[in-house]
Amino acid sequence: MHKKLEHTVPNTYIKHERITDYAIGIFALLPTKNSIKKAIKKKLLIIDNQPCTTANLIKKNQKIELIPDTSSKNKIFKLKMQIIYEDDYIAIINKVAGFSVSGNKFKTIENALPFNLKKSKQIDALPHPLPVHRLDNQTSGLLIIAKTKNARIKLGSQFEENKIRKIYFAVVIGNTPNKGEIKIKIKDKKALTKYKLIRTEPSLRNGFLSLIKLFPSTGRTHQLRVHCEAIGFPILGDKLYNGKKQVFKGKGLFLCASELSFNHPATKENMNFAIPYPEKFNKIIEREKKRFEMKKADNY
Numbered sequence: 083m084h085k086k087l088e089h090t091v092p093n094t095y096i097k098h099e100r101i102t103d104y105a106i107g108i109f110a111l112l113p114t115k116n117s118i119k120k121a122i123k124k125k126l127l128i129i130d131n132q133p134c135t136t137a138n139l140i141k142k143n144q145k146i147e148l149i150p151d152t153s154s155k156n157k158i159f160k161l162k163m164q165i166i167y168e169d170d171y172i173a174i175i176n177k178v179a180g181f182s183v184s185g186n187k188f189k190t191i192e193n194a195l196p197f198n199l200k201k202s203k204q205i206d207a208l209p210h211p212l213p214v215h216r217l218d219n220q221t222s223g224l225l226i227i228a229k230t231k232n233a234r235i236k237l238g239s240q241f242e243e244n245k246i247r248k249i250y251f252a253v254v255i256g257n258t259p260n261k262g263e264i265k266i267k268i269k270d271k272k273a274l275t276k277y278k279l280i281r282t283e284p285s286l287r288n289g290f291l292s293l294i295k296l297f298p299s300t301g302r303t304h305q306l307r308v309h310c311e312a313i314g315f316p317i318l319g320d321k322l323y324n325g326k327k328q329v330f331k332g333k334g335l336f337l338c339a340s341e342l343s344f345n346h347p348a349t350k351e352n353m354n355f356a357i358p359y360p361e362k363f364n365k366i367i368e369r370e371k372k373r374f375e376m377k378k379a380d381n382y
């Protein structure tokens with residue numbers, strides 16, 4: 083029989099949050115809202131001796147208990163990943179395209195983290211490292227990983243407060259302006275993306291292909307993909323937000339998270355990381371440019 087983990091809501095608590103918001107981080111086994119929902123569904127989260135629901139509002143002096151889930155062992159996906167940085171609190175990895183960050187599937191980045199990273203020796207170490215944010219399945223690039231409960235909470239707060247600076251590179255279809263700002267709401271929520279043109283070349287198939295740098299100020303779901311399509315320059319390879327333009331099959335999505343800046347959750351130090359965008363970005367642009375020039379030469 084596994085011992086329950088217990089937490090008592092402080093006498094000074096007055097917010098009356100839902101359990102799905104309040105419980106984030108109070109147990110090392112429940113560092114995210116999604117993990118809390120899973121525990122509730124399995125009736126592993128107890129409030130005042132009764133299994134709770136997602137509708138439960140927290141009140142002062144309540145006793146919250148967590149029954150450790152022993153129904154399944156953690157699965158380890160042996161996918162080798164590039165580690166950009168690692169210490170006892172966090173890690174930065176270069177996510178490869180084609181894998182979801184987390185989810186019900188076995189082959190996820192989350193399940194590959196124990197294979198690539200060392201377990202934290204801190205007193206609040208998580209059972210296994212966990213991603214702090216998400217990148218779409220087909221998006222590559224920098225991903226922040228938390229190795230302790232406190233790091234998970236503090237980095238999560240930085241994301242919520244838009245204090246983490248992210249920069250992406252993308253190849254889009256069309257000849258974009260030199261720079262621009264996109265303020266189009268996503269699911270009725272404010273969303274802001276700025277962009278800067280790096281290069282544009284002619285394309286026999288698409289007219290033009292442009293390499294752009296993207297600066298999102300908010301973090302809505304699929305924000306960059308939605309915004310690029312909305313202004314008429316969908317990201318190359320996007321099967322969902324493509325503006326009804328032809329999708330290159332087998333080439334993937336031409337979107338990469340290339341730069342990150344944030345404050346270290348333990349040392350408070352300003353952390354900056356940058357990687358080059360994938361070489362396939364240049365190759366596809368050069369290939370399309372060459373095909374265009376060859377066709378142009380044939381017409382003379």
